[in-house]
Amino acid sequence: MAVENVKRIDPSRIEVPLDYKPGMKVRGVIYVDEVLEQDLEPQSIDQVANVAMLPGIVQSSLAMPDIHTGYGFAIGGVAAFDVREGIISPGGVGYDINCGVRLLKSNLTKGDVAPVIKDLVAALQTNIPSGVGSKGRIRLDAGNEKKLLIKGARWAVEQGFGHAEDLERTESGGCLDGADPSLISAKAYERGRAQQGTLGSGNHFLEIQFVDEVYDESAANALGLFEHQITVMIHTGSRGFGHQVCTDFLEVMEKAVSRYKIELPDRELACAPFGSPEAENYLAAMQAAANYAWANRQCIMHWVREVFGSIFRMSPAQLGMQLVYDVAHNIAKIEEHVVNGRKTKLIVHRKGATRAFPPGHPELPDIYKPLGQPVLIPGDMGRASFVLLGTEKAMKETFGSTCHGAGRVLSRHQAIRKAKGRAIWREMEDRGIIVRSAGRETLAEEMSEAYKDVSHVVDVVHNAGISRKVARLRPMGVVKG
Template structure:
């Protein structure tokens, strides 16, 4: 190890640490050019190369970039929509709203959307991200202002993306996908920080909607394509790998430049996807409730990525320097005053969106100066799995998960027969425990708790 490894955890979650995930934190610490520490958040579990929940930064001159530090679902992320509706006003229409969302937003493995893209359209979308969606009439400039990176990372290059990846992504804009992706109607059950909640437009009892999805088949194919490239690059540049899944290339190499340009394109694809889904979500609310999005007060709180690598400036070794920050299952948590934040949030800090399982809760937090100093402005991204999908299916045998959720007042619809078993609440750590750790560590601060009322699962 070239640097220490740090895992944010408490005694309650320590017993759930997987040895392989701990080993992955150590393995990441052996990579050339790593700066400061190799770290993992309390939602840590075993991933491909890097642990899920992992954060690592590398110098732009002497460091590298690794697809394993981003993951297959490039820019899987979370978007939160607020409303003026209260729980009391909406509770009688939740089943209708869930049905409308299910019909408006295709979900499931290989699902195809209703956004018609030519290959030229797709290439423009890859370059522009959510900006392209807004140009087509799906949202407005305020949405871009409240999206990480304005919904677009400059420098995306469609020519760095394979024809196979383009074909996989051509029909998947505006789709949720499968696995842990979801659309969730929630209500604000508790406020911890009134000032931040007011700045974000949140109040107790309010209806919100959370969108969790990413770059679909396009992002998966980009990762698959470049893992093969990086395996060759690791050997070519003499990078010693303690795990072949950490395959990487020097950041200033031709291989890294191509991967980074393709990864940016997949990230932009994901931001456009969430922008389209938000539009379809608002249409569903309008259809069911008979009022326009404006009348309902539907607007974007924020959108964050949690599988991405970005060039950012952080203090390392006592000076400000450019770093390639890998966040894999980790969320950016920038402090107040940061130039990348919207003007309306600069006095508070970045909204941090942390989804939980479909039976318990999700959270809104803010970024902090402690995060900027200790974690390259990063925090956890969710609850983190306790069980593999296979184990969850076995544990759910003979149970009706949908009925258990109904008994808790949560309406759920899903495209896959096994999805509810794979995604049942017990398959995950309790997100409240995870959030308490990052809150107490000071790397993000609690603002509000959101509880589920209706869920569409992929």
């Protein structure tokens, strides 16, 4: 069934026109082809329209093909606001601040890892804390937690978790400058104390993969990727620390909305005018949470390297275990973009969307300047994940943004019902994928059928030209929380 009142712009995009709802300041644009359009939830389209009503929004209220209904803002949403007259909203970032993905490569091949895959997965599950109620290996005292919030992944490197060269292969160098630890609540500190270096639960994972298809030989070469090569993907965020920062500031923003008399179509869009004390404080606290997340992925990557080193009895350097890149997909950042022909400073909200900067962008490290930014798209545990590159078209159309993953199609209970009487781990093992999970229900909730086919989502952004496919990665071993 086609959705009413929206117009197809081209094979990759539909428009949510200005008259879709009264009060829209800009149009909405959703990147979906005709097939994914069938899966669109009416409420998520409504959310795209609601965001288009917020003060200072520029160009259009965007959503990526993995769109689904979220808290106020749709997941898969991208919205940019002029810093001079716009707002910042915690709902446009989400509870899991700087949830993101990093990808490690190696010089191992599928054939090297297959005989020891069970040992590897077991060792990863032992060495990297995961699951509900698990405790991390790192205990932060108040002083260290503050340093971590300021330094991000650099703090982890200084503690011996990884190397300086990892930082240049991390979005924003693994650290946002404006983080201010004095704006963090005692509760957030408490939640963060024992959760550094933990994977969490839900859709977060750690995956041993192999490159099974290369779409762009020269780009793959430049990224150091080749067919049958082993890679490791880490998907997690700022854990309870970030959740508490979001909870704390939603309360602050509720008050800001009435203080600044902002009219909202939905109270979940609670926000504050950019530059107001509430906005500045949220930005600085969110940046601290983003830094917590980058340190988290850095620590976990270090233990992944150690596990590979001990199983193969070689140093991680000998195994070529180098970071490819690390991206954030729940974040708000101050960036410069061209709006109506003029360079404009914007606060870009990406909630379930990945930055996809083009070749030559000043924020890219020298190693990736000729190529464009690597974009990492995790799929579900049974199908595939993708490596893409950012493009100039993304810069023009989507504030340099693209999709972030597959997006759910089944609710958790639908998935559990569907999995009843089945041994998901056995089905996966029959397909050559070893899966371990802390929670019994996690595997059912996270099974492939619960998600859209990520290949389809990626094809939409590739065909739309807002990123381009480089390689597909297939899972061999998965650790779930």
